[in-house]
Amino acid sequence: MTRSPPPPRIEIPRPPAAMRRNQTLIVLAAIASVLVLIVVFLTMDLPTWQRIWTGLERSIPPLLRGFSRPAFELFPLAFNSMLETFFMAVLGTLLGGVLAFLLSFLAAGNLLGGTSRAMPGKALLVAIRTFPEIVLAIIFVAALGPGPTAGIMAMGIHSIGFLGKIFSDVIEGIDPGPLEAVRATGGDAVHVFLYGVVPQVLPEFASTLLYRFEINLRAATILGLVGAGGIGGPLLQRLSFRRWDEISMMLIVIIAFIVVVDAVSSRIRRSLV
Amino acid sequence: MPDQADRGPASRGPAGGPTTGGPGGIAIPRPPAAQRIRAALSFVLVAGLALIAYRQVDFNLEALFTGTADFVGFLGRLAPDWSYLPAIWPPLIETLQIAYIGTFFGTVLAIPLIFLASANTASNGVSMWIARFLLTILRSIPDLLWAAILVPILVVGPLPGAIALTLFSIGILAKLGSETVESIDPGPMEALRAAGAGRIATIVYAVVPQVAATMVSYILYIFEINVRASVIIGYVGAGGIGFLLQVRLNFFDYSAVGLIIVAIFAVVLIIDGVSVWARSRLI
Numbered sequence: 001m002t003r004s005p006p007p008p009r010i011e012i013p014r015p016p017a018a019m020r021r022n023q024t025l026i027v028l029a030a031i032a033s034v035l036v037l038i039v040v041f042l043t044m045d046l047p048t049w050q051r052i053w054t055g056l057e058r059s060i061p062p063l064l065r066g067f068s069r070p071a072f073e074l075f076p077l078a079f080n081s082m083l084e085t086f087f088m089a090v091l092g093t094l095l096g097g098v099l100a101f102l103l104s105f106l107a108a109g110n111l112l113g114g115t116s117r118a119m120p121g122k123a124l125l126v127a128i129r130t131f132p133e134i135v136l137a138i139i140f141v142a143a144l145g146p147g148p149t150a151g152i153m154a155m156g157i158h159s160i161g162f163l164g165k166i167f168s169d170v171i172e173g174i175d176p177g178p179l180e181a182v183r184a185t186g187g188d189a190v191h192v193f194l195y196g197v198v199p200q201v202l203p204e205f206a207s208t209l210l211y212r213f214e215i216n217l218r219a220a221t222i223l224g225l226v227g228a229g230g231i232g233g234p235l236l237q238r239l240s241f242r243r244w245d246e247i248s249m250m251l252i253v254i255i256a257f258i259v260v261v262d263a264v265s266s267r268i269r270r271s272l273v
Numbered sequence: 274m275p276d277q278a279d280r281g282p283a284s285r286g287p288a289g290g291p292t293t294g295g296p297g298g299i300a301i302p303r304p305p306a307a308q309r310i311r312a313a314l315s316f317v318l319v320a321g322l323a324l325i326a327y328r329q330v331d332f333n334l335e336a337l338f339t340g341t342a343d344f345v346g347f348l349g350r351l352a353p354d355w356s357y358l359p360a361i362w363p364p365l366i367e368t369l370q371i372a373y374i375g376t377f378f379g380t381v382l383a384i385p386l387i388f389l390a391s392a393n394t395a396s397n398g399v400s401m402w403i404a405r406f407l408l409t410i411l412r413s414i415p416d417l418l419w420a421a422i423l424v425p426i427l428v429v430g431p432l433p434g435a436i437a438l439t440l441f442s443i444g445i446l447a448k449l450g451s452e453t454v455e456s457i458d459p460g461p462m463e464a465l466r467a468a469g470a471g472r473i474a475t476i477v478y479a480v481v482p483q484v485a486a487t488m489v490s491y492i493l494y495i496f497e498i499n500v501r502a503s504v505i506i507g508y509v510g511a512g513g514i515g516f517l518l519q520v521r522l523n524f525f526d527y528s529a530v531g532l533i534i535v536a537i538f539a540v541v542l543i544i545d546g547v548s549v550w551a552r553s554r555l556i
Contacts, residue, residue: 015482019482022482022485022486026485026489029489033377036373037373037374037377040370040373040374041374043366043370044367044370044431045367045430045431046430046431046432047428047430047432051428052427052428052432055426055427055428056426056427059425059426059427060426063426083329084329084330086326087325087326087329087330088326088330088332090322090323090326091323091326091327091330091332094319094323130538130541130542130545131538131541132501132502132504132505132537132541134417134505134508135504135505135518135534135537138508138518138522139344139347139348139351139534140344142347142522143343143344143346143347144343144344147331147333148330148331148332149331149332149333152330152332153344206315218413218415219415221415221418222415222417222418222421225417225418225421225508225509226508229330232418235418235421236421236509239421239422239424239425240425242425247422251414251422254413254414254418255410255413255414258413259409259413
């Protein structure tokens with residue numbers, strides 16, 4: 001018996017049906033989003049090209065001149081205001097961390113004995129998170145007067161939303177073994193908490209806190225734009241006078257600070273978890 | 274605290290639970306020395322940093338208590354004036370338009386950068402590091418600051434706001450996207466390369482199908498971020514409801530301010546809700 005060779009015909013298989021459906025969906029979504037964009041552009045009150053062009057002609061040359069020659073004599077002031085911004089972020093993050101730590105146990109279903117009991121805590125955290133921190137800062141500046149205190153409070157309160165959510169997720173994910181072990185050896189609720197819960201959640205909490213600190217440092221640079229302390233205030237002054245040489249110096253300090261802090265913080269975070 | 278660890282449960286003796294083991298002589302072992310030293314050091318470091326920060330910043334700690342009272346009192350004056358509602362619709366819609374434009378162009382411009390900045394799809398090391406450097410700069414400057422920088426360059430209005438959000442969106446989306454691209458299964462890419470496919474074909478047929486769902490979810494997430502940002506960029510003159518907020522605040526028209534804040538809260542909550550729902554259906 002000789003077997004006849006198979007016909008030398010290679011067929012490229014069609015992608016599976018589910019994948020084809022997804023591709024169609026993506027194409028449809030892309031078309032829809034372009035249509036929405038056209039509607040947005042037609043209904044929006046945008047300036048004419050003529051106005052944009054004259055604006056650019058006026059503003060670009062001084063901008064390039066300023067950015068090519070940053071005002072290095074401004075470095076001490078820029079650095080000091082950035083340091084203040086950094087300290088604001090430290091205090092705001094710690095304030096948020098302490099408050100979130102307390103709140104997170106009210107949003108952790110496994111410690112309260114049932115997911116339904118954690119609902120009010122979770123809802124509160126969502127409400128806090130929804131409130132943009134700049135709006136909080138505006139309210140605090142109006143209520144307490146301008147200065148870093150308003151900014152720190154705004155950051156602290158807004159951070160509760162994010163930190164509390166992650167903290168309570170971490171608590172809900174802990175291994176119940178150590179808790180039972182402490183209970184079995186006769187530990188009361190405080191012992192269970194100190195020796196069963198805390199050691200399990202501490203590295204994750206520290207890492208989350210550091211991550212939030214990175215976010216808050218960025219936020220703290222803009223809080224000054226509404227009068228809530230930090231480098232944003234002096235920067236906004238210079239922006240309204242278009243002092244591009246000084247603006248570029250401040251931007252260099254801001255970017256350098258943020259890049260260095262990010263690098264250090266992500267290094268520590270990697271060693272933690 | 275470690276002392277209590279030694280005495281705590283042990284001193285409770287037979288009273289606490291069944292005593293099948295040793296009678297009251299149980300000592301909770303202390304954690305290893307290296308771990309304790311590290312914990313103590315980090316604690317001292319954080320406490321020291323907090324102390325320095327506290328002394329440097331002139332943070333009014335009392336404000337935490339008196340301030341909260343002031344704050345609550347102040348909130349009372351923010352009782353919304355609902356008759357002001359018709360006036361806030363146009364800027365509120367403009368806010369959403371700015372967020373949409375920022376998300377759209379941010380996405381379109383981020384896509385090529387994603388593939389340039391990911392180690393497994395980059396064409397060469399130099400372009401990869403240039404792309405990454407660019408993304409770092411874009412991300413280091415917060416959205417409101419981008420808006421504040423662009424307003425004096427362009428005309429006051431929604432245009433600088435839309436561009437500010439575009440730039441910031443590129444930074445975040447490309448970062449999230451390249452992390453996703455770098456974590457894909459390399460199998461399909463190798464298969465396509467082995468079959469002789471070029472770079473573009475490899476990306477389209479091996480990478481895109483693997484990351485598409487996650488990317489759509491990220492785009493929705495960026496839209497959430499942009500809505501939050503767009504409500505406030507008007508404060509520095511970049512269009513949207515933030516401009517109205519600033520004007521009313523300067524006139525001490527707190528009942529209008531209250532209404533604007535309620536509107537911002539409602540818009541952010543609705544967009545977040547819809548987006549979170551859509552994202553949960555995607556993955």
